[in-house]
Amino acid sequence: MSNLIVHGGTPLRGRIIPSANKNAVLPVLCATLLTGEPLRLHGVPDITDVRKILDIFRTLGSEVRMDHESGTLELHHRATTFDAALHRLPEEMRSSIMLVPPLLARFGVARLEDNVKGCTLGVREIDPHVEVFQRFGGQVERTEGSLLVYAPGRLTPTDHWLDYASVTTTENFVLCAAAADGVSTLTNAASEPHVQEFCRFMAMIGVRIEGMGTSRLTVHGGGALGGGEFRFDEDFHEITTFLALGAITGGDVVVRNSAPGNFPLIDRTFAKFGVQIEHADGWSRAIRSGPLKVQTPFTSNVLTKVEAAPWPYFPVDLLPIFIALGVRAQGNAMFWNKVYDGALGWTGELSKFGAHVFSSDPHRLITFGGHALTPAVVESPYIIRVAIALFMVAASIEGKSEIRNATPIRRAHPRFVENLRSLGVQVEWTSEE
Numbered sequence: 001m002s003n004l005i006v007h008g009g010t011p012l013r014g015r016i017i018p019s020a021n022k023n024a025v026l027p028v029l030c031a032t033l034l035t036g037e038p039l040r041l042h043g044v045p046d047i048t049d050v051r052k053i054l055d056i057f058r059t060l061g062s063e064v065r066m067d068h069e070s071g072t073l074e075l076h077h078r079a080t081t082f083d084a085a086l087h088r089l090p091e092e093m094r095s096s097i098m099l100v101p102p103l104l105a106r107f108g109v110a111r112l113e114d115n116v117k118g119c120t121l122g123v124r125e126i127d128p129h130v131e132v133f134q135r136f137g138g139q140v141e142r143t144e145g146s147l148l149v150y151a152p153g154r155l156t157p158t159d160h161w162l163d164y165a166s167v168t169t170t171e172n173f174v175l176c177a178a179a180a181d182g183v184s185t186l187t188n189a190a191s192e193p194h195v196q197e198f199c200r201f202m203a204m205i206g207v208r209i210e211g212m213g214t215s216r217l218t219v220h221g222g223g224a225l226g227g228g229e230f231r232f233d234e235d236f237h238e239i240t241t242f243l244a245l246g247a248i249t250g251g252d253v254v255v256r257n258s259a260p261g262n263f264p265l266i267d268r269t270f271a272k273f274g275v276q277i278e279h280a281d282g283w284s285r286a287i288r289s290g291p292l293k294v295q296t297p298f299t300s301n302v303l304t305k306v307e308a309a310p311w312p313y314f315p316v317d318l319l320p321i322f323i324a325l326g327v328r329a330q331g332n333a334m335f336w337n338k339v340y341d342g343a344l345g346w347t348g349e350l351s352k353f354g355a356h357v358f359s360s361d362p363h364r365l366i367t368f369g370g371h372a373l374t375p376a377v378v379e380s381p382y383i384i385r386v387a388i389a390l391f392m393v394a395a396s397i398e399g400k401s402e403i404r405n406a407t408p409i410r411r412a413h414p415r416f417v418e419n420l421r422s423l424g425v426q427v428e429w430t431s432e433e
Contacts, residue, residue, distance in 0.1 A: 004391055004406040004417075007426035008375065009398030011251030014423040015283075016242045018255060019045040020071075020232035022412045024194035026095035027171045028201045028230070029053045033062075033102035034178060035205055036078040037227030044073040044232065046414045049093050056099070060087060084111040084148060097129050098172055100149050104138055105179030109150040111143075128162065128169040135160050136176040136184075157182035157221060165190045165215065165310040171198055177219035178207040189217045192311040193236055193262045201230050236262050237317055238413060241388055243286040244321045245423075247275045248328055248396045250288065253423060257284040265314055269322060271295065272304050273329045294331030294369065303366065304331070309338040316340065320389035323347065323367060327355040328396055330370035337363050346386045352376040353393055353401075375399035384408045395425060 020043045029050065032039050044050060046068040054073075057064050063076040082103050089096040089112040096112055103110035126147075130140050136155040141148045157180040162169060170190040177184035189195075191213050199212045205228060208220035239255045246253030247270070257263070260279040267277040270286065274293040278285045294304050306326075308316040316339045326333045327350055337343050344365050347357050353376045356368035375397050380387040387406045394401035406429075409416050420427050 001405045001431075002407045002410070003430045004387075004403040004409075005400065005428050005430055006391060006394045006403070007400050008249075008395045010249065010395075010424050010426070012246050012249045012253050012395070012420075012423040012425060013251045015254045016256070016419055016423070018234040018238035018242070018257075019043070019047075019414050021194045021197070021235035021237060022047055022049060023167065023192075024197040024232060024235075025050060026053065027098050027168070027175075027194075027198045028232075030095065030098035030102060031175060031178075031198070031202060031205075032075050033057075033077055033080065033099065034105060034175070035225040035227060036076075036080075037205075037225070038074065038076045039205075039227045040229045041073040041075070042229070042231040043071050045071065048411050049095060052093055053095075053099075056087075056089065080106070082107040082109070084109045084150075087111070088146075089113065094168065097126060098168060098175060100129075100133065101155075101172055101175035101179060104133070104149060104151045104155065104176070108152075109148070111146050111148050113146055128164070128166055129172050132160065132169060132173050132176060136180055138176075155180040155221075157184040159185045160187070162186065162188040164188070167192055167195055167310075170195055170217070174199065174202060174207075174209065174217065174219055177221045178202060178225070179221060181222035182220075184219045184221060186217045186219075187215065189215050190310060191215060192315070193233070193259065195311075197233060204228050204230055233259055235412075236266070237315070237385070239284060240266055240318055241321060241385070241413075242419070242423075243270070243275075243277060243284060244325060245392055245395065245420075247273075247286040247288050247292070248325055248392050251423070252285070254283050254285045256282060258282055260284065265312070266318070269306055269314055270325075272306065272333070273322070273325045275325070292325060292329035292369075294326070294329050294333045296331075303334040305334045305336060307336045307338060313338075316343075317385055319343075320346075320383070320385045321392065323350075323357075323365065324389040324392040326367035326369055327353075327357065327373075327393055328369060329367075332366060332368050334360075335365045335367070343383070346381050346383065346390075349378040349380070349390060350393065352378050353397065355393070373397050375401040377402040377404065380405045380408070382408050384412045388413075395420075395427075 065074040100110040210218040
């Protein structure tokens with residue numbers, strides 16, 4: 001595990017060019033297996049999960065040329081093979097389940113680890129994915145330590161209504177539908193910006209998709225798929241993260257943002273803590289005219305709330321970032337995670353800084369902000385934005401703090417420490433065996 005040491009209390013200042021969203025990049029990488037034509041992808045981040053998938057591609061015989069400096073990736077899957085008896089999909093990475101549809105489409109079989117993992121966000125079952133595979137004619141068998149998924153023939157089109165607007169289940173449906181001969185429709189589809197970006201890639205290689213950005217997708221599958229070039233957008237999570245880091249430290253951070261249309265609700269959420277976001281000429285800036293302060297709602301006898309749920313609600317992955325702002329802002333606020341059970345279990349670590357927080361239940365938390373905080377050594381669970389939230393609080397406190405087990409940050413944010421140093425932060429990684 002790796003730890004982050006930070007000497008806080010310095011206002012962050014400077015410009016940041018964010019990386020692409022891993023939640024767009026990983027499904028697109030999985031989707032590339034659908035075509036045997038050459039592809040060139042721009043803006044691919046040098047993160048752990050990307051390296052794992054590229055290693056799998058090499059093992060399967062694909063041509064992989066990755067320039068980590070420029071972020072340009074060239075792929076050609078014309079000689080790819082898959083043998084379920086020999087090849088294993090990546091462990092400890094939830095996106096590996098999205099390799100199943102293209103493997104089914106090309107080889108009729110896929111095998112993945114029985115316990116597909118990701119961030120520690122409570123129970124995240126794979127039943128919705130299994131149901132999607134079965135709806136398209138796939139068969140799923142549990143073997144010792146793994147799941148075997150196979151399709152006796154070509155996948156068949158279907159209509160499906162999800163219990164819950166899951167991002168990866170939506171993407172798996174689109175992947176299966178692209179390989180099925182005919183028209184498939186998904187109702188209650190996820191519509192997050194990274195899902196839309198994934199759908200744009202699918203359209204680029206020749207899949208006709210109607211309803212992008214809505215809760216109903218219609219996919220026309222079975223056609224020949226081609227190659228081409230695709231450039232990823234900046235990650236709205238990373239844009240928000242650096243804006244929040246500028247706000248919490250009283251600095252001035254400007255972040256490149258080519259899609260400000262995704263930000264109206266995020267901007268309004270910043271405003272609840274006295275931070276105004278300005279978008280101009282492809283860049284975004286957080287403006288704080290005074291101390292962070294929770295704004296009193298018009299109905300003054302209720303708490304200011306941040307409610308996180310599937311898009312177009314406030315993004316649940318950003319909730320820890322705003323909990324950090326809530327801890328530092330004068331006043332009280334409630335945070336409500338409507339998606340994951342157990343995702344707020346980390347907030348006891350905030351008390352080590354001297355923060356006042358109260359867990360109402362597994363999904364809701366109240367911050368009592370504005371109290372004097374002191375440096376601390378804290379433990380992060382395996383949740384990317386929680387590690388960053390703990391770092392944010394530490395960066396806002398004068399003195400030396402340590403975020404232990406901060407490794408998850410590397411799953412989403414390449415050059416995180418280098419970017420922070422460019423903004424004036426004294427920060428370093430340390431490792432322990």
